[in-house]
Amino acid sequence: MGAEVPTGSLSASQLYAALKRDLIGGRFATGQKLAITALKQHYRVGLSPLREALNRLAAYGLLEQESQRGFRVPALKRTELDDIADLRQRFEGQALEQALEAGGDEWEAGLLAAFHRLKRADEVSGQLDHWEQMHLQFHRHLLEPCGSPWLLRFIEQLHDQFDRYRRMAPANDAVRTMLNDQHGQLVDLAMARDIAAARGLLEEHIRLSYEVAQGACQENRRSGGSNEGESEREGGSVPGA
Amino acid sequence: MGAEVPTGSLSASQLYAALKRDLIGGRFATGQKLAITALKQHYRVGLSPLREALNRLAAYGLLEQESQRGFRVPALKRTELDDIADLRQRFEGQALEQALEAGGDEWEAGLLAAFHRLKRADEVSGQLDHWEQMHLQFHRHLLEPCGSPWLLRFIEQLHDQFDRYRRMAPANDAVRTMLNDQHGQLVDLAMARDIAAARGLLEEHIRLSYEVAQGACQENRRSGGSNEGESEREGGSVPGA
DNA sequence: ATGATATAAAAAATCGATTTTTACTATGGC
DNA sequence: GCCATAGTAAAAATCGATTTTTTATATCAT
Numbered sequence: 001m002g003a004e005v006p007t008g009s010l011s012a013s014q015l016y017a018a019l020k021r022d023l024i025g026g027r028f029a030t031g032q033k034l035a036i037t038a039l040k041q042h043y044r045v046g047l048s049p050l051r052e053a054l055n056r057l058a059a060y061g062l063l064e065q066e067s068q069r070g071f072r073v074p075a076l077k078r079t080e081l082d083d084i085a086d087l088r089q090r091f092e093g094q095a096l097e098q099a100l101e102a103g104g105d106e107w108e109a110g111l112l113a114a115f116h117r118l119k120r121a122d123e124v125s126g127q128l129d130h131w132e133q134m135h136l137q138f139h140r141h142l143l144e145p146c147g148s149p150w151l152l153r154f155i156e157q158l159h160d161q162f163d164r165y166r167r168m169a170p171a172n173d174a175v176r177t178m179l180n181d182q183h184g185q186l187v188d189l190a191m192a193r194d195i196a197a198a199r200g201l202l203e204e205h206i207r208l209s210y211e212v213a214q215g216a217c218q219e220n221r222r223s224g225g226s227n228e229g230e231s232e233r234e235g236g237s238v239p240g241a
Numbered sequence: 242m243g244a245e246v247p248t249g250s251l252s253a254s255q256l257y258a259a260l261k262r263d264l265i266g267g268r269f270a271t272g273q274k275l276a277i278t279a280l281k282q283h284y285r286v287g288l289s290p291l292r293e294a295l296n297r298l299a300a301y302g303l304l305e306q307e308s309q310r311g312f313r314v315p316a317l318k319r320t321e322l323d324d325i326a327d328l329r330q331r332f333e334g335q336a337l338e339q340a341l342e343a344g345g346d347e348w349e350a351g352l353l354a355a356f357h358r359l360k361r362a363d364e365v366s367g368q369l370d371h372w373e374q375m376h377l378q379f380h381r382h383l384l385e386p387c388g389s390p391w392l393l394r395f396i397e398q399l400h401d402q403f404d405r406y407r408r409m410a411p412a413n414d415a416v417r418t419m420l421n422d423q424h425g426q427l428v429d430l431a432m433a434r435d436i437a438a439a440r441g442l443l444e445e446h447i448r449l450s451y452e453v454a455q456g457a458c459q460e461n462r463r464s465g466g467s468n469e470g471e472s473e474r475e476g477g478s479v480p481g482a
Numbered sequence: 483a484t485g486a487t488a489t490a491a492a493a494a495a496t497c498g499a500t501t502t503t504t505a506c507t508a509t510g511g512c
Numbered sequence: 513g514c515c516a517t518a519g520t521a522a523a524a525a526t527c528g529a530t531t532t533t534t535t536a537t538a539t540c541a542t
Contacts, residue, residue: 012495013308036524046497048289051525052296059300061394067254068503070524083389090335148324150402153302154395161391253525277494287527292495309533311494 015045016053021129023062023073024160026168031075034063061161078217081165084158085210089203091155092139096202098146100195107145108191114138115187122180132163138183142190162213169215179208256286257294262370264303264314265401267409272316275304302402319458322406325399326451330444332396333380337443339387341436348386349432355382356428363421373404379424383431403454410456420449 010018022028040050058065064072099107118138121131139159143152182205189198251259263269281291299306305313340348359379362372380400384393423446430439 046495047525048292048496051289051293052495055293055296056300059297068524069505080390083391087389087391094331148328149321150324150328150399158391287525288495289526293525309494 010043010045012049012052015043015049016056018043019053019057020060020062020160023057024163024167025129025132026164028073030073030168032073033069034071034073036070061157062164076165076168076216078214081162081210081213081217084162084165085206085213088155088158088162089206091151091158092143092206093199093203095143095146095148095151095155096190096199097195098148099143100190100193100198102147103145103190107141110141111138111187111190114141115183118183119180132167136163142186162209165213165216166209167216169213172212172215175208175212179205179212182208251284251286253290253293256284256290257297259284260294260298261301261303261401264298265404265408266370266373267405269314271314271409273314274310275312275314277311302398303405317406317409317457319455322403322451322454322458325403325406326447326454329396329399329403330447332392332399333384333447334440334444336384336387336389336392336396337431337440338436339389340384341431341434341439343388344386344431348382351382352379352428352431355379356424359424360421373408377404383427403450406454406457407450408457410454413453413456416449416453420446420453423449 028034034054036047036050036054040047043050054063054071055065057063058071062074064074066072103111114134114137118131118134121127121134124130136159140152140156143155146152182201186198186201186205189201269275275295277288277291277295281288284291295304295312296306298304299312303315305315307313344352355375355378359372359375362368362375365371377400381393381397384396387393423442427439427442427446430442
């Protein structure tokens with residue numbers, strides 16, 4: 001069994017984070033019903049905190065809850081990915097414009113730092129989860145001063161949903177290099193406060209990611225494990241039964 | 242104690258709905274910590290389903306959860322209302338345009354029916370909760386064919402948040418009449434597929450509602466109970482302790 | 483008299499067991 | 513031979529009690 005939970009039992013928020021990470025990371029078979037007993041043993045927690053975490057994740061949209069029939073991992077649907085990508089372009093484009101108008105010196109400094117960490121994480125292969133974390137933090141920091149907490153909340157939610165698709169899709173090193181280059185260009189345009197160009201590039205960035213993510217929908221690939229060819233994560237997929 | 246839960250114990254989804262309704266309806270003191278034991282007795286449910294419902298509501302944004310310190314009703318903040326109203330204008334404006342392009346005959350029929358129910362509910366005073374339900378359903382139906390489930394989800398979430406403010410604000414019959422008139426005008430413009438005018442009116446509708454809702458923020462009014470002068474709901478506010 | 487620490491009371495979170503509901507299977511009827 | 517129904521097994525949901533954490537109070541030292 002996976003070694004994602006090495007030490008003693010987790011706190012409630014740690015459990016939520018671990019479950020969220022594993023759901024977005026594609027370690028559960030999509031469309032499959034979750035086996036509560038197996039999860040309980042895997043994460044070494046009791047029933048109550050587990051069910052509370054699952055309820056929160058269901059409200060967040062990373063799980064589906066059927067009345068008396070437990071929890072289910074939502075299937076990956078092409079139409080839903082289209083919806084998510086489209087909204088990401090609009091929401092993040094809008095947020096970026098506002099962020100470029102509001103961001104100050106401290107934000108610029110933090111953006112450079114976040115970009116640096118992202119580059120470093122990219123150089124060190126076999127640290128998939130760490131790169132994902134830095135990548136999320138970079139995009140989050142980029143939009144942070146936009147001034148709309150609710151918009152940022154929705155953007156984060158869509159980003160998480162989008163990543164379910166992207167991380168299930170087969171890797172494409174050529175496109176990945178392009179996407180990484182765009183991060184640097186985004187920093188440059190943001191520092192130059194070129195609002196129109198920056199928004200255009202961010203939308204193109206999302207469009208390109210969308211093309212990659214589409215690979216997750218094509219032949220209804222089931223079973224968890226987006227980590228073929230990766231060596232960082234020793235634990236396999238979480239058993240469903 | 243309130244008679245909101247007349248018969249035997251509620252199912253999990255009913256409990257969630259009842260809590261959500263009472264939170265949006267302003268029956269809890271804002272900023273106040275929830276007393277789990279009191280809630281348990283009031284809704285006649287056990288601890289587990291109650292906690293699961295509270296967790297879902299916290300993920301939805303109608304409650305705040307502090308680590309080991311229970312659940313708290315979020316305070317009403319002027320800046321947050323501004324944020325919510327601004328996003329509502331943008332999201333619902335966008336959704337309306339798409340809905341007017343996509344909605345078919347069946348949708349038109351349903352819209353007329355929803356509007357009729359809303360008018361009827363308005364005529365019968367002392368049915369506050371029923372009017373609120375019809376009002377929500379009208380706005381939901383108006384935007385439903387927009388083609389973006391995630392956008393509709395966010396719109397609904399913002400609408401619920403907005404209503405926390407609106408229902409806490411003092412009533413204003415003159416403005417209320419204007420708002421009701423706008424519903425009819427919205428139907429007319431929607432049927433005529435006048436996209437620009439309809440979007441403009443919907444944004445104005447939200448702006449006017451926003452002016453009403455601002456009344457909830459002015460002097461940090463605490464304590465639940467937005468139903469002064471209403472006789473429909475016999476149960477008072479839910480006790481916090 | 484004020485501040486800090488220890489103690490006690492209250493509340494939240496978790497656990498183990500029970501109850502209820504669902505899904506599967508086998509048997510009987512058509 | 514196929515469909516329907518009853519019975520059994522498995523899983524989910526709920527309950528009551530225990531454990532842990534927090535908060536308020538009182539006492540002691542400075």
